[in-house]
Structures are given as structure tokens and as C-alpha cells.
Amino acid sequence: MMTIVLTLFGVAFAAFCVWLTIRIVNRRERWAKWTAAGLLIGLPLLYVGSFGPACWIAAAPRMPGSTDKPRPWMRIYFPIGAIIHHTNSQDRKSVERWVTWGAHQGGRVIVPVDAGGDNWYGFTRE
Numbered sequence: 080m081m082t083i084v085l086t087l088f089g090v091a092f093a094a095f096c097v098w099l100t101i102r103i104v105n106r107r108e109r110w111a112k113w114t115a116a117g118l119l120i121g122l123p124l125l126y127v128g129s130f131g132p133a134c135w136i137a138a139a140p141r142m143p144g145s146t147d148k149p150r151p152w153m154r155i156y157f158p159i160g161a162i163i164h165h166t167n168s169q170d171r172k173s174v175e176r177w178v179t180w181g182a183h184q185g186g187r188v189i190v191p192v193d194a195g196g197d198n199w200y201g202f203t204r205e
Contacts, residue, residue, distance in 0.1 A: 099111055131177045134202075154194070178190070188203075
């Protein structure tokens with residue numbers, strides 16, 4: 080079900096980008112240029128900015144007796160997880176603070192390191 084939803088969002092976004100490109104090239108409309116600039120700048124910022132709150136939600140306490148498995152929807156953040164995993168420990172401290180800032184005390188944040196979701200990297204708030 081999730082695969083179908085993500086595929087539909089991807090197709091709709093691609094169609095919107097094609098339509099917007101045609102508006103820019105053929106009609107040279109100013110609003111279309113500003114919209115394209117907003118998408119090119121805004122979407123990456125939104126993606127990176129939503130990483131911290133997504134980690135906080137993923138680290139929320141679970142029901143008693145449930146397993147501490149990684150949340151499958153966190154796999155969309157695997158590029159950020161791979162960067163965190165492969166950087167120097169000094170550079171990682173500020174990101175680690177941001178990822179665990181909104182988690183409860185002792186909460187464990189698990190971030191994917193690869194696209195397949197086979198490898199995960201964990202942070203614990205102390």
C-alpha cells in the first residue's frame with residue numbers, strides 16, 4: 080500500500096515539474112520561475128529540517144512488550160543516516176544532539192544507513 084502511495088506522489092510531482100518547466104520555457108511567466116526556485120531551495124531544506132522531528136517521533140516510547148524494531152518509514156532518511164555514519168565523531172556531535180534533542184530521556188533513535196534498510200545506526204539520549 081505504501082509503495083503505491085509513494086509511487087503516485089512521485090508521478091504527480093514529476094508531472095507538476097514538467098508542467099512548470101513548460102510554463103517557464105514557453106510562456107516565460109515570472110510566478111513559475113519563483114515557484115521553481117522555491118521548490119529547488121525549499122524541498123531540500125524541508126527534508127533536512129524534518130529529519131530531527133522524525134527521529135523524535137521514532138524514538139517515542141512504545142507499548143509495553145513491543146520490540147524495539149526500527150520504524151520502516153525512517154528509511155526515507157537513509158542518505159542523512161549514511162552521512163552521519165561515515166563522518167568523523169567530532170563532526171557528528173552536533174547532529175547527534177539535534178537528533179536526540181526531542182527524544183525522551185534514555186530514548187533510542189535508530190537511523191537507516193542504507194537504502195535497503197538492512198543497516199541501522201543508533202543514538203541514545205543520555
